[in-house]
Amino acid sequence: MTVLVLADHDNKALGAATLNAVTAATELGGDVHVLVAGNGCAAVADEAAKVAGVAKVLLAEDAMYADALAENMAALIVSLADSYDVILAAATTSGKNILPRVAALLDVAQISEIVEVVSPDTFVRPIYAGNAMATVQSSDAKKVITVRSTNFAAAAATGGSASVEAASAAADTGLSTFVGAELSKSERPELTSAKIVISGGRGMQSGDNFHLLEKVADKLGAAVGASRAAVDAGFVPNDYQVGQTGKVVAPQLYIAVGISGAIQHLAGMKDSKVIVAINKDEEAPIFQVADYGLVADLFKALPELDEALG
Template sequence: MTILVLAEHHDGAVRDGSLHAITAAQKIGGDIHVLIAGQNAKAAADAAAKIAGVGKVLLADDAVYANMLAENVAKLLAGLAPNYSHLLATATSVGKSIMPRVAALLDVAQVSEIIAVESPDTFVRPIYAGNALATVQATDKIKVITVRATGFDAAPATGGSAAVETVASAGDAGLSSFVGSELSKSERPELTSARVIVSGGRGMQSGDNFKLLEALADKLNAAVGASRAAVDAGYVPNDYQVGQTGKIVAPELYIAVGISGAIQHLAGMKDSKVIVAINKDEDAPIFQVADYGLVADLFQAVPELTAELSK
């Protein structure tokens, strides 16, 4: 049994989420190969070769993979699939775009966002916004799987010594082309990999008031997130959103400020190690999942907390 993990990478390094997918592959068992697709991606392949537990790295270096267009990468994966029992990717926007296409090309069912492995063909995944867990068995010969990173620890990025093997490009699928991208830049940690997250909700009342959270986040070296309500209200950009339709996170500390705790938001952060809630409504649902709750006016509590951390 051999497993192929599609790894995401940036600036010559494998993204953290892919390390969690490699751990999921280890739980399944068997030899683990990692696919690095990109342009001038040798450095990323070398980094993947150092990940503990990886037996081989496949490098597909071609301009058609420069921007990880889903159609092109899916074509590559589908071509490699007959050599593998399982194809895995992290359940990020990239993985969610590519893997369903792979499953369709192979005419198999995809198993989405697994959080546990029961056996090589049986997996646990959340349903109903995380309120229930389903144990599903995949009977297809080749199993196409996306992995929820919060369900597995990250594989050590060092300690391995896998060989890097070049594989032929599958070429351009001719179905899409890269036009451009607008990337937001921040000196704060990325939401999905941050150890501490400070999130704001509708209770922040405006985008300007998020400066209160940014000051607190700077003291904690934290990322700043938001509920869908805050995003929909235009307080902050979409990439801040935590929740069922946003980013799934599980930091060591999650501070929810002015967030009522709608089920869609809880689905994205309830696996956090410690949850702190600040809300003036003592009946807010967020307090049901919080380890520590403070019933207070956030416009008074947050500056006081920031001041205490400054001492």
Template structure:
């Protein structure tokens, strides 16, 4: 067996999500090669070569990969994939965008968001917002996989000494071009890797009221998240969304404020180690998954929490 892991990066650093995909590859077994495609991304390849357990790094350094557009990157994956038994990427918007395109070009199924490796051809993946777990066996000779990062530990970023091989990148498809990116506030803690997350729901009533959560978050070193209802209501941007179609996270502590606990939201946070729910409706389903529930008006409880920390 041999695994190819597609490295997610910003042309400077390897994304943490990739380290989790490497662990999934380790569990599958066999050699692990990494593919780094980007522009002026030699430093990424050097860093990738140090990841524990990696045999070799293939580096495609070309302007057409600079922004990881799906069309050119999928074409590259199709060139590199033959000979590998497994091709993996993290189930982030990066992996979700490019991997199915590559899989279809290879005429292979994709196994989305695996949470467990049962054997080299059998995987567990959540369906129905995580209300069911399906064990699926693949008959494809190349298994195209995205990995739910929270369910696999991060591989050690140091300790490996893989070789770096420079490869060509094929022609530019010219189908799309990158224009710009608006990144959310950089001084905030990253939602996907935060140890503590405090999220607000529809009960927050406005975007301004999220300031209360930011104050608590600053004291705890926490990230701020939101339910889909809060995003739908326009309180906060979508990148804060935790849930089935947003981010799936598993912090040590998750504090749900004014969140009723729809199954779509639970899908994104129920692997958290400790869950706290603050809601004025004692019947809210969030209390069924909470380790500590507080039935209270959030507009009194949150400032009180802020003062107590």
């Protein structure tokens, strides 16, 4: 069996989720190859070659891959698919965008967000917003899989000595064009890789009140997240959202402030090692999953926490 892992990167550095995807790939058995597609990304390929467990890195450099447009990326992967039994990627924004197109072009079923490899053809994945786990078996000749990175340990970033080979670019599909990107910049850790996350919900009442969370986050070295209710209310941008339709996180510490604990939100954070909830409603569902709960007015509790942290 040979597995192709799609690397997540920004043309400068390998995305952390790729290391988790490599671990899942090694559990399938056989050789693990990593595809690095981009423009001016040779350094990323060299970085991928050092990852433990990787046997080969394929480097596809072309201007059409600079922005990882899903249509062109899918065409590239399909052009390489004959050599692979499994095509796998982390369930990041990029992976979720590209791999369903690959599965459709190959006419196979995608197996989404696996959390465990049982055997080369059997996997465990969450259903019903993570309230149940389904064990699924695939008879497809080629398997297309996305991996929930928080459920797999990261492969060692060093220790490997894979070869780097050039891969030919596929024809431009002409189906999409990159227009521009509006990226938010922050000195805080990336939400999906932070060891501490503090999130606010509808109880924050306004976007301006998120500065209370940000002050605490800066002292803890934490990332700031939000519930879907807070995002839908316009308090914070979409990239803050933690939940089934947002980002899935599993930090060492998750602090939920003014979040009631809807199933949609719990699906994105209940694997956190320690969960702390602050809510003035003692009947809030969030307290059922919290390790520590504080029934208090967040507008009093957050300034007190900020002061206590110095």
